[in-house]
Amino acid sequence: MTSVSDNTSRPGKVFPSAQAALDGLTQGASVLIAGFAGCGIPENLLRGLAETDVGDLTLICQGTWIQESGRFGIADLVASGQVRKIISPMPFYPEDGGPVKSHWESGKLELEIVPQGILAERLRAGGAGIGGVFLPTGSGTRFAEGKETRQFDGRDHFFEVALKADFALLRAKSADTLGNLVYEGAGRNWNPTMAMAARVTVVEVDQVYEPGGLDPESVITQAIFIDRLVLTS
Amino acid sequence: MTSLEELAEKDRLPREIVAMRVAKELPDGAYVNLGIGIPTLVSSFVPEGRTVYYHSESGILNCGPIAEEGEEDIDLINAGGQYLQSVGGMSFFDSAEAFAMIRGGHVDVTVLGSHQVSATGDLANWMLPQRGVGNVGGAMDLAAGAAGVIVAMEHTDRQGNPKIVEECTFPLTGKGCAYLIVTDLAVIECDGKGLTLLEVAPGWTPEEVQQLTGAKLTISPDVKEFEL
Amino acid sequence: MPGPHLDATRMVRRAAQELFPGAVVAIGTGLPCYLPGEFPPGAGAWFLADSGVLGYRGLETDGAAVDAGGNAVALRPGGAFTGVVDVAGILRGGHTDIAILQPSQVAANGDFVHWTTESTQGLFAPGSAVDMAYGASKVVAVMPHTYPQGRKNIVTSCNLPVDGVGRIDIIITDAAVIKVGPAGLELMEIAPGWTTDDIVAITDAPLTISSGVKEMTFNVPTLEPPNKVYATAFEALADVPEGSVINVDGFAGPGGMAHYLMVGLRDVGVKGLQLISNTAGIARMSAFGAPNIIDHSILVENNQVAKATASYPVSPSASRASAFEEAYNRGESKLEVVPQGTLAERLRCGGAGVAAFYTPTGAGTLLAEGKETRTIDGKEYILETGLRADFCIIRGHKADTLGNVVYKGTSRNFNPVMATTAKITVVEVDEIVEPGELGPEEIVTPGLFVDRIVLRPPDFSAYL
Numbered sequence: 019m020t021s022v023s024d025n026t027s028r029p030g031k032v033f034p035s036a037q038a039a040l041d042g043l044t045q046g047a048s049v050l051i052a053g054f055a056g057c058g059i060p061e062n063l064l065r066g067l068a069e070t071d072v073g074d075l076t077l078i079c080q081g082t083w084i085q086e087s088g089r090f091g092i093a094d095l096v097a098s099g100q101v102r103k104i105i106s107p108m109p110f111y112p113e114d115g116g117p118v119k120s121h122w123e124s125g126k127l128e129l130e131i132v133p134q135g136i137l138a139e140r141l142r143a144g145g146a147g148i149g150g151v152f153l154p155t156g157s158g159t160r161f162a163e164g165k166e167t168r169q170f171d172g173r174d175h176f177f178e179v180a181l182k183a184d185f186a187l188l189r190a191k192s193a194d195t196l197g198n199l200v201y202e203g204a205g206r207n208w209n210p211t212m213a214m215a216a217r218v219t220v221v222e223v224d225q226v227y228e229p230g231g232l233d234p235e236s237v238i239t240q241a242i243f244i245d246r247l248v249l250t251s
Numbered sequence: 252m253t254s255l256e257e258l259a260e261k262d263r264l265p266r267e268i269v270a271m272r273v274a275k276e277l278p279d280g281a282y283v284n285l286g287i288g289i290p291t292l293v294s295s296f297v298p299e300g301r302t303v304y305y306h307s308e309s310g311i312l313n314c315g316p317i318a319e320e321g322e323e324d325i326d327l328i329n330a331g332g333q334y335l336q337s338v339g340g341m342s343f344f345d346s347a348e349a350f351a352m353i354r355g356g357h358v359d360v361t362v363l364g365s366h367q368v369s370a371t372g373d374l375a376n377w378m379l380p381q382r383g384v385g386n387v388g389g390a391m392d393l394a395a396g397a398a399g400v401i402v403a404m405e406h407t408d409r410q411g412n413p414k415i416v417e418e419c420t421f422p423l424t425g426k427g428c429a430y431l432i433v434t435d436l437a438v439i440e441c442d443g444k445g446l447t448l449l450e451v452a453p454g455w456t457p458e459e460v461q462q463l464t465g466a467k468l469t470i471s472p473d474v475k476e477f478e479l
Numbered sequence: 480m481p482g483p484h485l486d487a488t489r490m491v492r493r494a495a496q497e498l499f500p501g502a503v504v505a506i507g508t509g510l511p512c513y514l515p516g517e518f519p520p521g522a523g524a525w526f527l528a529d530s531g532v533l534g535y536r537g538l539e540t541d542g543a544a545v546d547a548g549g550n551a552v553a554l555r556p557g558g559a560f561t562g563v564v565d566v567a568g569i570l571r572g573g574h575t576d577i578a579i580l581q582p583s584q585v586a587a588n589g590d591f592v593h594w595t596t597e598s599t600q601g602l603f604a605p606g607s608a609v610d611m612a613y614g615a616s617k618v619v620a621v622m623p624h625t626y627p628q629g630r631k632n633i634v635t636s637c638n639l640p641v642d643g644v645g646r647i648d649i650i651i652t653d654a655a656v657i658k659v660g661p662a663g664l665e666l667m668e669i670a671p672g673w674t675t676d677d678i679v680a681i682t683d684a685p686l687t688i689s690s691g692v693k694e695m696t697f698n699v700p701t702l703e704p705p706n707k708v709y710a711t712a713f714e715a716l717a718d719v720p721e722g723s724v725i726n727v728d729g730f731a732g733p734g735g736m737a738h739y740l741m742v743g744l745r746d747v748g749v750k751g752l753q754l755i756s757n758t759a760g761i762a763r764m765s766a767f768g769a770p771n772i773i774d775h776s777i778l779v780e781n782n783q784v785a786k787a788t789a790s791y792p793v794s795p796s797a798s799r800a801s802a803f804e805e806a807y808n809r810g811e812s813k814l815e816v817v818p819q820g821t822l823a824e825r826l827r828c829g830g831a832g833v834a835a836f837y838t839p840t841g842a843g844t845l846l847a848e849g850k851e852t853r854t855i856d857g858k859e860y861i862l863e864t865g866l867r868a869d870f871c872i873i874r875g876h877k878a879d880t881l882g883n884v885v886y887k888g889t890s891r892n893f894n895p896v897m898a899t900t901a902k903i904t905v906v907e908v909d910e911i912v913e914p915g916e917l918g919p920e921e922i923v924t925p926g927l928f929v930d931r932i933v934l935r936p937p938d939f940s941a942y943l
Contacts, residue, residue: 204528
């Protein structure tokens with residue numbers, strides 16, 4: 019097993035830096051960002067995104083996590099004014115809203131708040147070539163308001179359209195140079211679903227192996243979904 | 252004009268050459284799904300210097316070559332039921348994911364055989380009406396989902412009837428999905444509106460190819476002999 | 480003066496009494512996070528965190544796993560990691576027995592408000608609370624009876640936008656246990672030192688006092704993991720009712736097919752079966768397998784199959800008809816042909832609680848006839864519905880006694896998808912191991928989907 023440990027440019031999918039791997043991510047782009055609480059966050063790519071100064075972004079993510087994890091995160095991008103909109107099930111913590119709350123209150127940030135399972139299913143539909151789905155979640159609540167309603171098995175279901183994005187920023191434990199990925203623990207979270215749902219999928223990983231370095235039974239995200247790899251610094 | 256009887260006697264390209272011509276179309280780094288028949292042969296002819304990754308709906312990506320006799324593993328097959336060799340960088344997944352890759356447009360090119368192809372790129376390859384029942388398998392998903400379908404087939408059926416037709420008379424697999432047709436006589440481009448003849452087999456004229464084609468062909472001004 | 484308010488530990492210990500052996504329990508943010516730690520690590524319940532952690536125990540100081548609240552947790556032996564989309568499927572697909580949430584407000588009819596407060600009305604954070612509330616068979620609210628000081632959390636009707644309508648079944652507070660019924664709220668238990676009048680005084684909604692009202696207790700039940708291992712295929716399938724819908728894996732070749740269970744199902748002899756499978760028994764007629772391989776044909780030949788739903792139902796060659804094609808031609812069996820990817824997606828959706836979906840596959844073809852079409856972003860789609868089953872028989876490589884399964888190579892195919900779709904899922908494996916022997920990153924089918932495990936006998940042959 020060969021570990022590619024140097025951070026030099028390689029042919030194929032391995033990119034030399036976060037900045038290089040974000041090439042083509044332009045003003046107004048929609049960006050999927052994986053991670054859950056402190057796990058599986060593409061912190062290096064987020065820093066790279068901050069350095070690009072690209073603005074007017076729509077971010078689709080679990081949450082903003084900065085306060086509790088003390089890491090560079092989405093809230094920092096919000097604070098720097100790069101973000102126009104966030105689609106998320108948990109864009110802030112009510113008692114501790116941070117920049118998300120202040121930017122929302124001042125009208126600089128739009129929020130689309132959706133239950134986690136609905137968002138996950140919309141992204142999976144986008145990635146799997148499904149146009150839309152009927153889900154039973156949230157009947158009678160604001161999450162079903164105004165949506166096309168249909169009964170299946172005697173229960174109200176609501177139409178949810180597939181969701182895709184321009185870029186996805188992911189974090190995995192290891193990859194091979196083809197782009198096959200394995201994760202660690204709860205670091206898996208949104209990564210496999212988001213990997214499918216973007217035009218360009220970029221992953222930061224701790225280690226890149228030659229093909230054959232990962233057990234084919236344990237690969238969670240297949241190379242076909244991955245466009246660019248960058249090593250964590 | 253050559254008579255149909257004379258045309259029936261003329262030499263056509265062997266299946267391997269058809270496969271070789273298709274292989275030229277596969278871009279470096281592409282994810283490719285190969286159907287059964289001539290398409291299966293394509294993997295043997297990918298030009299040197301290009302790497303192509305094969306997807307199979309049996310739940311494997313980066314398929315290795317066909318296994319040697321005596322080395323077959325029942326847990327390592329492609330969609331055609333052929334046994335594969337184990338290679339580094341392959342990965343396994345379930346059927347839902349296999350088709351998410353297809354329908355979601357992640358598979359770049361699909362090569363399929365067909366009973367009929369229409370002037371607008373409709374494909375009919377899953378059912379012969381006289382049997383009353385057919386095996387659709389993954390064909391409709393491949394037709395609907397992949398970024399593009401290359402059809403690789405004989406130009407005419409065993410009775411000599413054209414397989415390229417104005418409108419399919421057999422049950423459709425998908426509408427407007429073929430963008431290139433490679434046969435043992437010709438290479439034909441399909442833009443969704445009509446067919447353009449790009450290349451002909453050695454010894455054949457565009458007019459002769461048209462005679463064995465059930466749909467109107469626009470003959471490209473640059474029409475040439477098969478390029479391999 | 481009433482007694483002291485219960486602390487978090489006592490509240491979750493009372494909530495633990497709602498669990499039963501083998502229960503799948505989704506744990507929400509806040510107070511519920513303390514519940515798994517009250518059980519011993521080997522207890523027979525599946526704690527599920529929407530972070531993608533399945534089968535965990537108490538809170539830890541460090542680790543690669545976090546719960547819904549972002550707290551570090553440890554896996555129990557046989558726990559596994561998964562992704563959020565699969566968690567959503569476990570919640571929505573009817574696989575979750577109990578959801579435990581901390582609402583900020585609950586109404587007399589079971590409506591609840593999750594994290595919204597008067598000060599943050601426009602900002603809210605449902606997380607997975609809505610998915611849990613609408614997906615679980617039973618929803619338990621664990622919450623302070625009043626908070627902050629003086630604010631009554633159990634109300635006649637919610638004064639904030641709700642995150643679930645009529646979803647809460649039982650409320651466990653720091654002072655009482657209240658059941659939500661069709662007639663309103665019923666006070667069932669009170670904390671030590673409290674009177675029913677004390678509870679009424681801090682509850683905004685009207686309360687009926689149960690005739691059996693009693694003092695709360697805090698003993699945690701012993702949850703023995705249910706036994707899933709059956710001695711033979713016949714025993715594991717003996718109770719399959721006539722006319723059942725049965726999902727059977729089998730891409731076509733000898734790998735991935737539950738041959739031993741098929742023989743068991745034939746020996747049980749139950750009739751009128753509706754098989755959902757990639758093929759309807761073709762291995763003997765195709766290049767996929769040896770000519771004498773055991774496949775669905777043995778069920779067809781035994782006159783057990785009333786209908787097949789399949790993508791590849793007949794032999795590739797018309798001159799070599801399969802047992803199913805002959806039965807179909809005689810009018811004895813019905814057939815529904817479904818494209819393979821649509822079949823896989825219908826099964827996935829059935830298992831994940833997606834009632835219906837729009838697929839581009841088959842648009843404009845014979846198989847779209849009679850189906851609703853819809854244009855989305857300029858592309859034509861047809862509506863397909865999710866598929867479920869009464870029983871499912873699948874083929875794994877190894878299982879642990881909790882039912883976690885790993886597969887081998889391309890023999891995975893439909894197995895993991897089908898495992899999520901049935902009321903009773905039975906798996907046939909080459910080896911049964913103890914919990915913890917299959918790696919938490921490698922488990923493909925989590926044990927909560929698997930009800931019965933059968934070891935393929937070492938002398939069993941997949942060939943007739």
